[in-house]
Amino acid sequence: MDKFYRITTYKAKEGAEAALISMADQMKSQLRLMVTAREIEVIRIGENEFMTIATHESESSAKRGAKLAQSIYSQMGDLIDVDTVETRSGPVIWTL
Numbered sequence: 428m429d430k431f432y433r434i435t436t437y438k439a440k441e442g443a444e445a446a447l448i449s450m451a452d453q454m455k456s457q458l459r460l461m462v463t464a465r466e467i468e469v470i471r472i473g474e475n476e477f478m479t480i481a482t483h484e485s486e487s488s489a490k491r492g493a494k495l496a497q498s499i500y501s502q503m504g505d506l507i508d509v510d511t512v513e514t515r516s517g518p519v520i521w522t523l
Contacts (some may be wrong), residue, residue: 428485429448429449429477429485429486429518429519430480430482430483430487430518430522431482431483431484431485431486431516431517431518431519432480432482432483432485432489432490432516432517432518432519433464433480433481433482433489433492433493433515434465434479434480434514434515434516435475435478435481435496435500435513435514436472436476436477436478436479436481436512436513436514437476437477437479437500437507437508437509437511437512437513438475438476438507438508438511439475439476439477439506439508440475440476440505440506440507440508441475443475443506443507444471445473446506447469447477447507448469449507449508450502450503451469454499456505457510462465462481462492463489463491463492463495463496464482464483464488464489464492465482465483465484466480466481466482467479467480467481467482467508468480471515480495481496484519486516487497489516492511492514493514507523514523
C-alpha cells in the first residue's frame with residue numbers, strides 16, 4: 428500500500444499549547460468526516476514548536492487534505508504564528 432506524508436511545522440504563541448490541544452480535540456468529529464488522512468499526529472519538537480504529520484494513501488489524497496489543513500491553520504491564527512507555518516510532502520520511498 429502506498430503512503431504519502433504531509434509534514435507541517437509551526438510555532439505556537441507563548442502558552443498556547445493547551446489551547447491548541449483543546450481546539451484539536453473539539454474538531455475531532457468534524458475532522459474524521461472531512462479529512463482524507465489515515466492518521467494525523469502532532470509532535471512537540473521544541474519550545475512552542477510543533478510538527479503535524481498527516482499520513483495519506485496517495486498524493487491526490489494529500490492534496491485534498493491540504494486545502495482543509497490550510498483552513499484549519501488559518502482558524503488557529505490566535506494560537507499560532509501563521510507566518511511560521513511550513514509544509515512539505517512526499518511519498519514513502521523505503522520502509523523497514
